[in-house]
Amino acid sequence: MKMSLIHGPLSNVCGVKSNDQSEALSTAGQCSPWNHTMYPSVTGTSVLGIKFDGGVMIAADTVGSYGSLAKYRALSRVMRVNDTTVMGTGGDYADFQFIKSLVEQKVIDDECIADGFSLNPKALHSWLTRVMYNRRSKMNPLWNTYVIAGMQSGEPFLGYIDKLGVAYEDKSVASGYGGYIAQPLLREALDAAQRAGTGLSEAAARKVIEQCFTVLFYRDARSWNRFELAVVTKEGATVSTVNARSDWNIANIIQGYE
């Protein structure tokens, strides 16, 4: 599987999608020497996020898939940005590493200026949306879906951005398969808490996240049963590792079990 370069300024004029740089150079003048991202290589699957009373948490499993191969089983797809913000990603891992280094530099810049202002979740979400949309508009996307969470002026913040630059905020978000499998479970938990008149507690939020990862491990063929959980409250931001519980005892009665 060829790895293509992800940087590129202009569109592919001649329409020939060459993945080899030397091929492109040999027809120089017709094709740009840079390739555009056509497909991701090492990928992460779902990222989940949910707001609870007094904070927000996001989680992503620790596997990086190389197609159908579970190649890297201890990858961190969740990043603690600073005391008030965390960021999780699905999609191409190399693109995440690129964004991660840009964000880390922003945090360092804030620390050097030391004026009391630091990157908050809304600002990060806005900036990253602009980056993602800009890349999409150049037909050279960063093949990721981001979930940004944190405390914004004392209130929980949860945002979503995908490779098209589509961005929104919600009480629960999920990327990839999580959007189909986990999101209904997250929403049910939030709705139940609202009907009961109480907010969702941190413990209850964690419980539903764990339940989601169990179901995702059963159903998403590119998932893993260990995940990282990032929790942000007014006390700060922490990232921990959790093992998802699953019970495969019924597997042998399912049709197709070999």
Add this chain to the structure above:
Amino acid sequence: MFRNQYDNDVTVWSPQGRIHQIEYAMEAVKQGSATVGLKSKTYAVIVALKRAPSELSAHQKKILPIDEHIGISIAGLTADARLLCKYMRTECMNSRYAYDQPLPVGRLVAMVGNKSQIATQRYGRRPFGVGLLIAGYDEKGTHIYQTCPSANYFDCKAMAIGARSQSARTYLERNLDKFTDCSLEQLILHGLRALRDTLPNEVSLTTKNCSIGFVGVDKPFTIYADDNVQQYLQMIEGEARSSGAGTEEEPKMDQGEDGGGSGMAVDEPAPGGPDPLD
């Protein structure tokens, strides 16, 4: 004494360790007409004395809006001021677009300082001949900043720059404690009083030569000029001035700068006499 050898380029140090071009640029600020900035916990106010190059022309605009939460007033070369103003507006706008929040005032001021510094060290350039008073409001509260052609910038509780501004600074120093808890109206009146102190005895503040800018906790940056100023001028009308700056000559303007001023900014009368205000 040997200044003439060392004052042609900004890249030349004098044997005394000074860069004369920068000092000359700061002189241009002192020639501009006075402007005063002060702040309370909730509002930052700038007031400025507008000069008219001749009786036929309008009074030169001194207060410029930068963003909803920042405004500036200028003293010195108006053209240089316009350039910096455009830069500040662009930076504020870009920051809002990228980060969906207002640019912190201190960070904008640092950017202006960095831009100004290049002109103090690059051969062939000259320092910006304008000083700014920047009034702003952000999450950390109200701010008044002063910038200089030397590329220094200062976070101020209150400040006055321009011709005869020492009198205004003295007023501000004397009344500093009162500003923190002032209402917006009281703050504007203090600013106007400080500004009035820079005037020669025979000149007074009018709706034509005076403008006010303010920003604060519930107000975007707003400029009051012409008729809007009248209500505040009326409130300070009857009051005795704390000190006049004495009569000064107004020499010819030749650079199209903010308007000429006296060569020497004469300060208050020598200390020793009784002070009318205290």
